[in-house]
Amino acid sequence: MATRAVVSGVVAMAAVALVAQPQARAEQAAPLTVPSVKSWTPGGTGFTLGVHARVLYAGDGLRDAAVDLADGLRAVTGNDVVAQSGSSGGPGDVVLRNGPVVGAPNAPESYRIAVGDTLDLQGSDTAGTFYATRSALQMLRRNTTIPGGTVTDWPDYRERSLMLDVGREFMPVDMLRDQIRRMAQLKLNLLHLHFSDTFGFRLESVSHPEITAPEHYSKQDMHDLIEYAARYQVEIVPEVDFPGHMNGILAAHPELKLRSAAGVVSDSAIDISNPRSYDLMRDILEEFLPQFPGRYWHLGADEFLLQGTRVVSMDEYPQLGEYARATYGPQAQPVDAYLGLINWGAEIVRAHGKRPRIWNDGLHTGEGTITPDRDIVIDFWSRAGIPQLPLPFFGNARTASDLIATGHQVKNAAFTPTYYVTGRPATIGNIPAPLAYELWDPTLFVDGTRLAPDQNASNLGSGLHVWCDDPTAQTPARIAASITMPLRVMAQKTWGPAKPVTYLEFAALADAVAEPV
Incomplete structure (x- = not known):
């Protein structure tokens, strides 16, 4: 203190x-x-x-x-x-x-x-x-x-963003509008809304009303918010997470939950060997893709087999391997069921004139026979992937450099320092704004690797990612106050130059001019 x-x-x-x-x-x-x-x-x-x-x-x-x-x-x-x-x-x-x-x-x-x-x-x-x-x-x-x-x-990076985890903690429309105006003042241009997670599916669904959480955004809420954001040059990027983090959807469809050979049922993962799972996911995509006029749709694809702090091996789910071989050929590996799902979702997104995005942690070096489509943007937050070691700094996830070399564009969504987590153990990654200002820039990824200038041409940018792991830890008003300086730092880092003055000078100037009037 x-x-x-x-x-x-x-x-x-x-x-x-x-x-x-x-x-x-x-x-x-x-x-x-x-x-x-x-x-x-x-x-x-x-x-x-x-x-x-x-x-x-x-x-x-x-x-x-x-x-x-x-x-x-x-x-x-x-x-x-x-x-x-x-x-x-x-x-x-x-x-x-x-x-x-x-x-x-x-x-x-x-x-x-x-x-x-x-x-x-x-x-x-x-x-x-x-x-x-x-x-x-x-x-x-x-x-x-x-x-x-x-x-x-002019900006150094094309994408300068704020992500809000409204799937875990519902945030009122007025708060979202306030953040849009704050983003505009800082020249941030993408508002990524993580609509579905542990505690709810936050969009009003007509095709599947049973999945809509009690606290949710109506069709009119979203229409009005999209128009409001456009006035301030902010594009909304919607995310409905598949095939993990689906608790809010699967609570209404327990028959589609992934079950291990030992009979352990996952509350968060959908069984991607079940054709009915694809029917549900397609219904959701087809209903909501037309509602959002922006360029992107985020498919999620992170932490598919994460149970607590343990990453479960696909070997515990033999039906995934059986499905992969039946669908993609005898040479297919169990992970191909997951990789094929990504391309399946990407094709639907593309059919609606949008570009697909996913998180990176499920793309592991040397695994699978299926290659994710090159036009998929990869939001790179973690190197995790080794069972029993879900730490973001280490693991066998493919590197940002490797993904760029194979034709992907990436966004630097490094767990540290671009994440702000409201509660639970991941708060350890909440780096103070002065340290982020002095020590980081969007070429530096979570594993300590740095992109060369020619590689960085495929780096779309970065931003602040607000995760509500514990939705009781902070109120929306408290979250808005807590991200004030981190958001300003991310705006400076993504517009550039990365560090024009000392942090104390930057903070004083930001207090004087950076909030909307």
């Missing part, structure tokens, strides 16, 4: 020091934002927000961004700011437009802010222009005058 108090005091002093820095320093350095900007060229006339300023938008597609910026500027400055259609402003006005961003590496989501009599915000696409408004709001939040110059900015 004493250490936390000291750190808090130092952060507070750093905040005061940052706010009190002489104007001369601000004129020489890049404007301060979270995440920090890539390029700043000082020079020319500075900008002062008009007392009666306009936010002009060139095209209806930018109207929402202009309205949000005007609302934010009114809230943080007290100036009378309105949003209007138009492409030419006067002194003290802000102009939003889309167009090529000179100096950026032809990257989506890039933007330029030209600081002069007017503040000119131009994005390579609508997302880029929106992110320009977030940077402008952060700059003007601290001072309504910005020194003259040009910001050019």
